[in-house]
Amino acid sequence: MTISFRSPLGFVLLLLAVLAFGYLLLPILVVVAAPLGDTGYLAFPPRGLTFKWYAAALHDTRYLSALAVSLRIALTSALIACTIGVAAAYGLTRFSFPGRRLLEAIFLSPLILPTLVLAVGLTLFFTRTGLLVGSWKLVAAHVIVCTPYVLRVSLPVLRRFDRSLEEAARNLGASPVMAFFLVVLPVVRPGIVAGTVLAFITSFDEVVLALFLAEPGAPTLPVMIYSAVQLGFEPSVAAVSGLLVLATLGLMILYHLLGTFGGRRN
Amino acid sequence: MDIQLQNLRKTYGSAVAVADMSAKIPQGRMLALLGPSGCGKTTTLRMVAGFIAPTSGSIRVGATDITTLPAHKRDTGLVFQSYALFPHLSAAENIAFGLRRRGVARAEREQRVTAMLDKLKLSGLADRLPRQLSGGQQQRVAVARALVINPSILLLDEPFSNLDAKLRESTGLEMSRLQREFGLTSIFVTHDQTEAMSIADTIAVMKDGELQQIGSASEIYERPANRFVADFIGRANFLAGRILRREGQDAVAELAAGLEMRLLDPGAAALPGAQGEALLRPEAIALADHASPGSFKATVEQISYQGAIANLHARLADGSAIVASVPPEDARGLAPGKLVGLAPKPAALIWFAKS
Amino acid sequence: MTKPETKGGGARWALFAPALLFAPCAFVYAVFFIWPQASLLAISATDAAGLTLAHYQRFAGDSYYWEILGRTLGLGAAVTAITLVLGVPTAYLLARVQSRWAGFLLLLTTFPLLVSAVVRSFGWMVLFFRDGLLSHGLMALGFADKPVQTMYTMAGVIIALAQVLLPLMILTLHGVFKSIDRDLEYAAMSLGARPIVALGLVTLRLASGGIVAGSLLVFSLAISAFATPSLVGGARANVMATAIYEQAIELLDWPFAAALATILLVTVLALSLAYGALLEGRGEREAAR
Numbered sequence: 001m002t003i004s005f006r007s008p009l010g011f012v013l014l015l016l017a018v019l020a021f022g023y024l025l026l027p028i029l030v031v032v033a034a035p036l037g038d039t040g041y042l043a044f045p046p047r048g049l050t051f052k053w054y055a056a057a058l059h060d061t062r063y064l065s066a067l068a069v070s071l072r073i074a075l076t077s078a079l080i081a082c083t084i085g086v087a088a089a090y091g092l093t094r095f096s097f098p099g100r101r102l103l104e105a106i107f108l109s110p111l112i113l114p115t116l117v118l119a120v121g122l123t124l125f126f127t128r129t130g131l132l133v134g135s136w137k138l139v140a141a142h143v144i145v146c147t148p149y150v151l152r153v154s155l156p157v158l159r160r161f162d163r164s165l166e167e168a169a170r171n172l173g174a175s176p177v178m179a180f181f182l183v184v185l186p187v188v189r190p191g192i193v194a195g196t197v198l199a200f201i202t203s204f205d206e207v208v209l210a211l212f213l214a215e216p217g218a219p220t221l222p223v224m225i226y227s228a229v230q231l232g233f234e235p236s237v238a239a240v241s242g243l244l245v246l247a248t249l250g251l252m253i254l255y256h257l258l259g260t261f262g263g264r265r266n
Numbered sequence: 267m268d269i270q271l272q273n274l275r276k277t278y279g280s281a282v283a284v285a286d287m288s289a290k291i292p293q294g295r296m297l298a299l300l301g302p303s304g305c306g307k308t309t310t311l312r313m314v315a316g317f318i319a320p321t322s323g324s325i326r327v328g329a330t331d332i333t334t335l336p337a338h339k340r341d342t343g344l345v346f347q348s349y350a351l352f353p354h355l356s357a358a359e360n361i362a363f364g365l366r367r368r369g370v371a372r373a374e375r376e377q378r379v380t381a382m383l384d385k386l387k388l389s390g391l392a393d394r395l396p397r398q399l400s401g402g403q404q405q406r407v408a409v410a411r412a413l414v415i416n417p418s419i420l421l422l423d424e425p426f427s428n429l430d431a432k433l434r435e436s437t438g439l440e441m442s443r444l445q446r447e448f449g450l451t452s453i454f455v456t457h458d459q460t461e462a463m464s465i466a467d468t469i470a471v472m473k474d475g476e477l478q479q480i481g482s483a484s485e486i487y488e489r490p491a492n493r494f495v496a497d498f499i500g501r502a503n504f505l506a507g508r509i510l511r512r513e514g515q516d517a518v519a520e521l522a523a524g525l526e527m528r529l530l531d532p533g534a535a536a537l538p539g540a541q542g543e544a545l546l547r548p549e550a551i552a553l554a555d556h557a558s559p560g561s562f563k564a565t566v567e568q569i570s571y572q573g574a575i576a577n578l579h580a581r582l583a584d585g586s587a588i589v590a591s592v593p594p595e596d597a598r599g600l601a602p603g604k605l606v607g608l609a610p611k612p613a614a615l616i617w618f619a620k621s
Numbered sequence: 622m623t624k625p626e627t628k629g630g631g632a633r634w635a636l637f638a639p640a641l642l643f644a645p646c647a648f649v650y651a652v653f654f655i656w657p658q659a660s661l662l663a664i665s666a667t668d669a670a671g672l673t674l675a676h677y678q679r680f681a682g683d684s685y686y687w688e689i690l691g692r693t694l695g696l697g698a699a700v701t702a703i704t705l706v707l708g709v710p711t712a713y714l715l716a717r718v719q720s721r722w723a724g725f726l727l728l729l730t731t732f733p734l735l736v737s738a739v740v741r742s743f744g745w746m747v748l749f750f751r752d753g754l755l756s757h758g759l760m761a762l763g764f765a766d767k768p769v770q771t772m773y774t775m776a777g778v779i780i781a782l783a784q785v786l787l788p789l790m791i792l793t794l795h796g797v798f799k800s801i802d803r804d805l806e807y808a809a810m811s812l813g814a815r816p817i818v819a820l821g822l823v824t825l826r827l828a829s830g831g832i833v834a835g836s837l838l839v840f841s842l843a844i845s846a847f848a849t850p851s852l853v854g855g856a857r858a859n860v861m862a863t864a865i866y867e868q869a870i871e872l873l874d875w876p877f878a879a880a881l882a883t884i885l886l887v888t889v890l891a892l893s894l895a896y897g898a899l900l901e902g903r904g905e906r907e908a909a910r
């Protein structure tokens with residue numbers, strides 16, 4: 001440390017940082033802990049201890065089918081976003097042509113677009129054109145918000161990629177397509193995986209587009225939680241949310257460990 | 267003012283970065299901290315600068331103990347390896363930074379900055395930003411910034427390592443001239459032994475956080491305290507052998523390569539039968555006829571001309587490699603495969619017992 | 622290179638490959654992004670009779686909507702301020718602390734980002750109710766003498782939304798502080814600057830571009846946020862996003878919703894252009910270094 005924690009300045013900085021972490025984690029802790037209470041209404045800190053809400057949430061078919069919808073949509077959107085995003089990122093880094101920066105800016109622009117604006121635009125668009133049916137509307141919308149994340153992660157990775165490796169492969173007789181699959185892809189794979197995971201999470205957590213575009217009979221999990229929370233505070237919603245948090249935590253730790261043991265993290 | 271380090275120690279968890287370092291640097295002298303990468307040189311320097319709190323031990327400057335004094339209250343000028351010039355300030359503003367912090371009035375400040383710019387041949391570059399300066403110019407701004415505050419101690423962390431070889435030598439000499447001119451007590455970190463020997467009064471050789479030897483360049487070169495120092499400073503041949511007998515203070519050793527040699531004052535541990543190695547510097551070897559007594563029989567493997575000398579790489583009878591530095595004219599006419607005699611100069615051997 | 626076939630293949634590849642690589646992405650964007658957004662613009666400026674500014678005039682002429690816009694910008698400013706006060710020290714410490722904890726803490730910062738904003742807002746709602754921890758806490762500390770309702774207030778929205786966006790501020794600033802050589806701080810201190818002065822004159826000065834960029838990012842996300850204001854604020858703390866939702870879904874006045882959306886979009890775009898220009902400037906300065 002440049003500044004000692006024992007100095008007044010260091011102490012104030014440390015205090016603010018501790019406060020920040022408490023602030024960041026408090027609502028998440030609430031969501032996990034509140035359904036443990038046996039009072040029948042949500043309170044934090046919880047009073048008593050029961051696992052019945054968690055048990056009930058695991059068997060609640062409404063939430064389970066919403067989870068299935070969310071997973072399906074997130075997986076489809078992430079895979080499409082990954083495919084078109086990586087192809088575009090490769091093109092953007094591999095070739096230079098006039099307007100390349102503009103194209104890149106356009107591809108990245110949904111990042112800054114308020115999702116609500118996108119949702120209003122797409123809803124009107126689908127109503128008027130009748131294009132796409134069922135859950136594909138939401139998938140299309142999520143592809144638009146997920147692709148920029150894939151690009152954001154894979155562009156720097158591809159830019160850092162040593163072009164001479166690809167040239168060496170070409171020199172050894174590989175076609176451009178073969179060189180991409182044999183040399184480029186394996187080297188930049190961690191970046192692409194990270195981008196796809198990010199896309200998956202974005203789609204899975206997204207609520208605004210889902211509110212507008214999900215099939216009426218098949219809401220996604222965030223929409224279910226959103227509606228349930230608006231209607232009232234049942235412990236079962238909190239239990240579902242708590243499970244979601246715990247699953248996220250587990251997956252994050254798993255991803256981290258895999259990366260660490262796989263030796264791919266730098 | 268003189269600097270005194272006493273049992274200075276820094277540990278990170280169970281890792282020891284610096285172990286019980288003690289050294290004294292008299293007023294106006296320069297100490298070089300020399301050692302391989304990771305031996306704790308930077309850590310030692312930063313403890314003196316006040317950036318790292320020692321785990322134990324003390325640092326004194328003159329009569330005051332500064333061990334716990336915060337960095338900004340220590341009267342030290344510091345030149346960083348990466349220069350650490352403030353990228354948003356011009357050369358002149360960088361140099362004026364310390365004067366401003368000390369509340370030096372504007373007129374005096376400008377005059378001192380200008381004087382310093384002149385002294386370091388930077389006039390004309392005053393308004394350039396660091397990124398608009400060459401490596402050598404940046405280095406001089408960093409030195410000027412450290413010197414202008416008239417510190418009583420100057421600390422330098424590998425200040426020349428980013429310069430090319432030529433510039434490095436001239437800057438090093440210039441630096442040592444300035445240090446003498448300002449009468450600064452300084453510590454200078456380097457892993458380049460030539461640099462250390464050419465500009466420092468005293469050299470401290472470190473390894474794995476431990477001080478191996480401290481002394482003048484000639485002491486360290488001629489009387490290395492251990493095998494590591496002997497190997498690290500200059501080129502060294504090590505010849506395995508065994509003590510045959512003692513002759514008063516001296517001893518006679520039998521070397522595996524096939525010679526009996528006299529060792530001057532090899533220490534009390536060199537008892538008959540003891541195994542060890544004898545250090546023989548390449549320049550302490552003269553070429554001789556391969557049959558002459560008192561010389562090693564060796565087969566020439568390669569000759570490399572270095573200008574003023576020629577290095578003769580040869581193999582001894584026991585299969586060990588040896589390097590001899592000889593005048594180029596002596597090496598003329600030699601070719602790989604040829605048998606020569608290598609004669610150690612009298613009293614050239616230094617004995618290190620096997621540990 | 623020497624074989625002519627390779628050369629010919631390369632030339633053809635160079636011609637068609639970019640088109641092939643961009644085609645899928647460009648198609649998807651054209652149909653599902655540019656077209657809908659363009660027609661949104663068109664809808665906001667037309668009615669049965671053709672081109673009109675009526676929807677925008679309705680916004681401009683109604684103080685209710687100006688109030689909403691003002692409240693939205695106020696929300697953005699408050700959220701940005703909170704994330705700055707907490708984010709700058711945290712990001713700085715994370716960038717400077719040298720231990721394996723740093724990686725863990727960075728992971729801990731990222732974690733809330735992976736949890737849906739709906740879930741996080743829900744957590745706040747449990748705390749905000751009259752009977753919740755916040756109310757009890759304020760009373761216990763003597764700040765209030767009767768139960769406090771934070772739910773359905775702007776204060777609640779600000780507290781919850783700042784938490785939702787804080788990780789982004791920390792992560793942005795972490796990168797900024799990481800790129801500033803700590804030896805610069807040491808250099809300033811060795812020249813006699815007290816730590817706080819060294820931080821102000823060197824670190825914060827060098828980070829200023831990044832701090833402004835991070836603030837613009839958080840500000841534009843705060844004014845476009847929907848889930849948190851709608852859950853925590855309800856109908857009483859109406860902001861642009863909730864107003865748009867209301868017009869579209871509840872009142873089915875799509876043209877007016879489109880006009881409101883366009884106004885929000887233009888505000889965010891203006892901020893983003895500033896953000897981009899700032900980042901660009903930073904990048905160029907760094908590249909030149």
Ligand SMILES: Nc1ncnc2c1ncn2[C@@H]1O[C@H](COP(=O)(O)OP(=O)(O)OP(=O)(O)O)[C@@H](O)[C@H]1O
Pocket residue numbers: 278281282283284301302303304305306307308309310457719
């Ligand atoms: N903050 C730290 N945490 C843990 N170990 C450290 C830390 N700083 C230094 N070390 C360790 O302490 C030892 C000494 O480091 P130091 O930087 O002093 O070496 P050095 O002699 O300056 O090396 P170089 O010539 O490479 O600059 C090294 O083994 C290093 O890994």
Ligand SMILES: [Mg+2]
Pocket residue numbers: 307308309
């Ligand atoms: Mg070092």
